[in-house]
Amino acid sequence: MTTQHETRHDTYYIVRKGDTLSAIARRYDTTVKQLQIWNHIADVDVIHPGQRLIVAKHDDFVPFPGKDWFAGMPNSPIILMMAYRLIDEGCNSYPDNVEGVSPRWDEDHRNSYAKWQRKLGYSGSDANGVPGRTSWDKLRVPFPD
Structure with missing residues (x-):
């Protein structure tokens, strides 16, 4: 069965x-x-x-928004959902854990994402905290409610 x-x-x-x-x-x-x-x-x-x-x-994850989107310092609920997934994965550089998370892309997000990239085995400039398509797709960020 x-x-x-x-x-x-x-x-x-x-x-x-x-x-x-x-x-x-x-x-x-x-x-x-x-x-x-x-x-x-x-x-x-x-x-x-x-x-x-x-x-x-299979259709409930935010597609990769592109490196330029992050360079524009977005303020979006997608950033919050990304942060929650990073915390779930143990890749947390946020002050006060969830309470310190902002929906605006900032240095805390970049540092947390760099931890995710290192967890995936990336190093050097490939672990700079700026999301790429492969690492983003593996994080599987759900759409905000």
Whole structure:
């Protein structure tokens, strides 16, 4: 019996006995926080066998806005969503964690993004904190609500 299926846009997983949200997140290369958002899960410790979870939304990520967009110092909710994903990935250079995050592209965002690039194995000028298409696509920034 298969426990995963895809629609045109989303991938679903049917929870089995013994599954945890963190294990499912690892299996589908996402985060617990993202699974909570997609599936409206209040308590990460409570999932049930037979429960159908969205584990990937194939059309729900912000496409790479381009290096010029970042050079223009944008003030956008996309920057906030990027910051939340960077925090989820453990790439945080923000003061006061989430409370210190601004929607305007700034040095804290650049430093956090540089941590993400280094986590992906980039170094030198490839880890300068300015997003590129490949690193952006791997971060999978969700559209703001």
